[in-house]
Amino acid sequence: MEEDAWLEARLRPIxxxxxxxxxxxxxxxxxxxxxxxxWIEVHPWAxxxxxxLAAGDELLVITWFHQACRDVLRVHPRSDAxxxxxxxxxxxxxxxxxxxxLHPVVVRAVDGNRLRVGPIEAIDGTPVVDIKPALQSSSFxxxxxxPR
Amino acid sequence: MEEDAWLEARLRPIxxxxxxxxxxxxxxxxxxxxxxxxWIEVHPWAxxxxxxLAAGDELLVITWFHQACRDVLRVHPRSDAxxxxxxxxxxxxxxxxxxxxLHPVVVRAVDGNRLRVGPIEAIDGTPVVDIKPALQSSSFxxxxxxPR
Numbered sequence: 150m151e152e153d154a155w156l157e158a159r160l161r162p163i164x165x166x167x168x169x170x171x172x173x174x175x176x177x178x179x180x181x182x183x184x185x186x187x188w189i190e191v192h193p194w195a196x197x198x199x200x201x202l203a204a205g206d207e208l209l210v211i212t213w214f215h216q217a218c219r220d221v222l223r224v225h226p227r228s229d230a231x232x233x234x235x236x237x238x239x240x241x242x243x244x245x246x247x248x249x250x251l252h253p254v255v256v257r258a259v260d261g262n263r264l265r266v267g268p269i270e271a272i273d274g275t276p277v278v279d280i281k282p283a284l285q286s287s288s289f290x291x292x293x294x295x296p297r
Numbered sequence: 298m299e300e301d302a303w304l305e306a307r308l309r310p311i312x313x314x315x316x317x318x319x320x321x322x323x324x325x326x327x328x329x330x331x332x333x334x335x336w337i338e339v340h341p342w343a344x345x346x347x348x349x350l351a352a353g354d355e356l357l358v359i360t361w362f363h364q365a366c367r368d369v370l371r372v373h374p375r376s377d378a379x380x381x382x383x384x385x386x387x388x389x390x391x392x393x394x395x396x397x398x399l400h401p402v403v404v405r406a407v408d409g410n411r412l413r414v415g416p417i418e419a420i421d422g423t424p425v426v427d428i429k430p431a432l433q434s435s436s437f438x439x440x441x442x443x444p445r
Contacts, residue, residue, distance in 0.1 A: 211397055239347070
């Protein structure tokens with residue numbers, strides 16, 4: 150693949166976040182830092198993909214930070230100028246070449262094609278592009294467990 | 298956002314996997330299932346984003362499964378017909394609407410714009426679209442630790 154090739158394939162949102170958080174400025178930096186629960190409104194065409202999910206499941210939700218800046222390669226972590234400039238791949242900055250958000254959440258409820266999940270810092274209207282089960286959540290780097 | 302809207306923004310690969318695995322059929326299903334180490338060849342334009350990464354770091358590498366099938370919503374987990382059909386969002390199947398791969402890895406070495414990481418089951422030539430630090434890797438759902 151050529152260095153500057155952009156992938157022809159585009160992301161197709163499978164759903165959207167419905168949250169009380171409406172502005173990036175009011176969102177916590179991580180779900181674990183006081184974020185609320187939110188709904189993932191899964192689009193009807195994709196709802197079949199939810200089969201097998203239930204309350205209590207630990208998931209990784211992948212979003213597209215639609216308000217992010219894609220030409221940033223270094224940031225001051227946590228937007229604190231006292232932190233030295235650091236490569237975005239060593240940080241969780243939403244500003245990065247491909248602004249994918251990765252959110253570990255717990256399923257609170259399943260209601261048809263809607264999933265109540267949390268805690269999650271993504272703001273209202275954020276497109277959701279994938280949902281995956283968390284593998285061996287309490288030992289993310291071990292080889293225990295039996296992934297599906 | 299309209300239900301069937303595709304995101305205008307396309308993914309721009311930040312690098313590519315260089316691995317001894319050359320066929321999907323020979324790749325383990327998860328990195329922890331006997332996958333080898335591999336290089337991530339980060340494209341020069343994105344190399345600045347690596348600043349701050351070092352051997353021993355635990356990362357989440359996000360790839361684009363370029364050989365995946367995007368119109369699949371249910372699968373037999375682990376391609377075993379004895380497993381009941383399950384929604385792709387409850388599985389780690391590479392076949393899914395947005396075939397993003399999520400790979401927890403450890404950095405073995407940093408060599409300029411190349412990262413040696415592993416274990417990783419992505420095959421040679423797989424585009425890499427993002428790299429993130431693993432937060433609280435050993436307690437992925439706890440609120441301990443100080444994310445960057």
